[in-house]
Amino acid sequence: MPFSLRQKGDIAWLEVDEFRREGVIAALSTRQGGFSQGAFRSLNLGFSSGDDPNLVAGNRRLFFAALGIEASEVVVADQVHGSRVLDITEEMRGHGATDRRDTVGEADALVTGVPRTFLLEIFADCVPILFADPSHRACAIAHSGWRGTAKGVGEEVVHHMAARFGSRPRDVLVAIGPSIAPPSYEVGDEVRRAILERYPWAGAHLVGGQADLRAVIRGALLRQGVVPERLTVSDHDTFQDEDLFFSYRRDGPRSGRMAGVIGFDG
Numbered sequence: 001m002p003f004s005l006r007q008k009g010d011i012a013w014l015e016v017d018e019f020r021r022e023g024v025i026a027a028l029s030t031r032q033g034g035f036s037q038g039a040f041r042s043l044n045l046g047f048s049s050g051d052d053p054n055l056v057a058g059n060r061r062l063f064f065a066a067l068g069i070e071a072s073e074v075v076v077a078d079q080v081h082g083s084r085v086l087d088i089t090e091e092m093r094g095h096g097a098t099d100r101r102d103t104v105g106e107a108d109a110l111v112t113g114v115p116r117t118f119l120l121e122i123f124a125d126c127v128p129i130l131f132a133d134p135s136h137r138a139c140a141i142a143h144s145g146w147r148g149t150a151k152g153v154g155e156e157v158v159h160h161m162a163a164r165f166g167s168r169p170r171d172v173l174v175a176i177g178p179s180i181a182p183p184s185y186e187v188g189d190e191v192r193r194a195i196l197e198r199y200p201w202a203g204a205h206l207v208g209g210q211a212d213l214r215a216v217i218r219g220a221l222l223r224q225g226v227v228p229e230r231l232t233v234s235d236h237d238t239f240q241d242e243d244l245f246f247s248y249r250r251d252g253p254r255s256g257r258m259a260g261v262i263g264f265d266g
Contacts, residue, residue, distance in 0.1 A: 002016070002232065004016070006027075008066040010032065010042075011032065011043065012030045012244075013028060013030060013063070014234070015028070016173075016175045016232055018232075019130070019132055023134070023266070024139060024264055025262065025265050026130045026132065026175060026261070026262045027261050027262075028130075028260050029258045030244045031245060031246050032243075033062065033066075034059035035062075036056070040055075040254075040256040042059075043059050043062070043256075044246070045060055045256075045258060046259075048122075049256055050253070051256065060259075063259065063261075069116075071094065071098050072093060072094040074093070074096075075093055075096065075097070075110060075119055076120045077096065077103050077110055078105060078107070079107075079108050079143045080107075080108060081147040082107075082151060082153070083108060083148060083156045085110075085111055085157055085160040088110050088114065090117065093117055096120075108142060109142040109143070109160075110141055111157060111161060111164065112140075113136065113139075113165055115265075118263035119139065119261065119263060120141070120261045122143070123179070123257065123259070124238070124255050125185075125249050126145035126148070126179060127143075127145070127149070128141065128143065128144075128179070128260035129153075129157070129177070130260060130262045131158075131161065131172055132262065133161060133173075134173070136166055137264055138167055139262045140161060141260050146187065146195065150195050152220065154217050154220060154221055155220055158221065158225075159224075170230075173230050174226055174231040175232050176231070176233040179234075179237075180238050180247065181212060182210040184237055184239035185210055185212075185213070185249075186210055187210065187211045192206050195216060205219070214233050238258075
């Protein structure tokens with residue numbers, strides 16, 4: 001299940017073909033194709049970046065239009081580097097899509113079984129994880145930085161989908177998207193200790209003062225019963241690929257932000 005680069009007009013994004021074949025719109029934005037200027041050039045989708053919020057809202061509308069979805073179908077939460085999983089209902093649709101003051105509250109993972117309900121989270125080095133269960137028409141998205149990884153946010157999604165929808169881990173499609181990765185991601189002892197406390201087996205992914213969060217997440221999900229054939233991992237490093245991605249560590253607090261979006265198309 002490789003990632004493919006798609007483009008409509010000037011807007012470019014990544015998606016996994018297998019998701020689309022199952023009727024799922026699952027997209028990870030790049031920085032290409034929006035209104036923003038300077039450090040935020042050009043498809044900055046993050047209101048917390050310091051960019052003009054009107055430009056960010058306009059960029060989001062451009063991105064939604066490229067994917068063939070409406071802002072009224074999109075749901076956004078406030079991300080806090082935790083492991084809370086929030087169920088999204090039909091009544092929540094539209095919240096936070098183009099107004100940062102109107103989110104559905106704090107959560108780093110969103111899950112829904114409502115058709116044409118698109119879950120959006122924001123990234124700029126942290127790991128995006130997209131989930132879809134075609135059998136039960138359920139999907140989810142998780143934001144997993146080192147804190148979220150150490151708290152097992154990806155595993156929490158698998159557990160939640162099983163309890164809420166009856167999803168079997170072996171049936172769930174998973175895509176682990178672009179993020180910062182070795183050799184770009186140097187970490188301190190705090191990060192190493194936090195990850196090893198939850199995953200004692202993860203030492204091989206924490207070598208030389210660096211952390212491979214995507215490998216840790218992959219290992220954790222496989223141990224939950226997700227099967228390798230239905231799990232794909234991006235090889236893009238957001239820090240290294242400045243033409244395609246924003247990076248908080250590379251560019252600082254005024255970095256732009258990318259987005260992940262997922263939902264069943266009807």
